Amino acid sequence: MKSRLDKLLSANGFGSRKEIKRLLKDRVVAVNGVRRVDPSTDVDPELDAITLDGEPLRILTTVYLMLNKPAGVISSTEDPDHRTVIDVLGEPWASMDLFPIGRLDVDTEGLLVITNDGPLTHRLTSPKTGVDKTYYARLRDPVDDAALASYREAFRAGVPFRDGHVCLPAKIDRCGDEADGVIVTIQEGKYHQVKKMFYVVGNEVAYLKRESMGNLSLDPALKPGEFRELTSDELALLRGE
Numbered sequence: 001m002k003s004r005l006d007k008l009l010s011a012n013g014f015g016s017r018k019e020i021k022r023l024l025k026d027r028v029v030a031v032n033g034v035r036r037v038d039p040s041t042d043v044d045p046e047l048d049a050i051t052l053d054g055e056p057l058r059i060l061t062t063v064y065l066m067l068n069k070p071a072g073v074i075s076s077t078e079d080p081d082h083r084t085v086i087d088v089l090g091e092p093w094a095s096m097d098l099f100p101i102g103r104l105d106v107d108t109e110g111l112l113v114i115t116n117d118g119p120l121t122h123r124l125t126s127p128k129t130g131v132d133k134t135y136y137a138r139l140r141d142p143v144d145d146a147a148l149a150s151y152r153e154a155f156r157a158g159v160p161f162r163d164g165h166v167c168l169p170a171k172i173d174r175c176g177d178e179a180d181g182v183i184v185t186i187q188e189g190k191y192h193q194v195k196k197m198f199y200v201v202g203n204e205v206a207y208l209k210r211e212s213m214g215n216l217s218l219d220p221a222l223k224p225g226e227f228r229e230l231t232s233d234e235l236a237l238l239r240g241e
């Protein structure tokens with residue numbers, strides 16, 4: 001896809017648009033071997049060879065980041081009052097028109113993939129083709145065997161919400177030998193879905209963390225607020241390949 005040269009270079013960490021204007025004057029940026037000084041030059045990073053002082057540039061066009069979302073930031077791309085997940089990324093990512101695949105509540109932590117791949121985002125978040133999402137939930141009340149059995153049955157049958165929505169079947173298991181920790185897998189992404197499901201069955205979520213989306217799991221080495229690019233294997237897992 002074509003893009004302005006300055007926008008592309010800025011989005012790849014070469015500075016602000018103003019700095020790119022200077023860079024194009026001071027250094028040699030060439031497109032297919034021809035020096036370009038006009039910031040508005042149209043280039044297609046997938047088809048055109050772009051070099052800086054003779055060295056080929058690796059230009060990112062489609063980006064996939066795995067963020068361990070920290071509590072306290074919102075899953076929007078911009079907000080006048082709150083810190084967003086895009087603010088957490090900082091530059092150059094913040095200039096790349098990225099957005100999260102789905103949303104997590106402000107107090108939820110865990111796996112959030114951030115990308116500029118619209119079709120994949122649509123596929124993974126569409127209610128028709130939505131993928132499984134697995135969460136670790138720590139609950140207000142400990143879960144004994146009888147409670148676990150009743151939650152399991154309610155989740156399997158589909159938890160009814162007050163607005164008339166009946167959730168798609170979901171799964172629940174204990175998390176190791178934790179008295180109040182469970183692993184829940186849901187197929188949808190309704191607002192406050194996991195919290196509402198536990199509310200309906202008479203418990204409450206005290207802490208929530210997304211562990212996986214489809215076949216992609218959160219890298220346990222990423223602390224809250226840390227992120228990295230997906231590997232090609234992880235991208236294939238996310239795509240369901």
Ligand code: URA
Nearest residue numbers: 105108192193194195
């Ligand atoms: N369910 C919730 O209740 N909150 C989230 O952030 C994600 C799923």
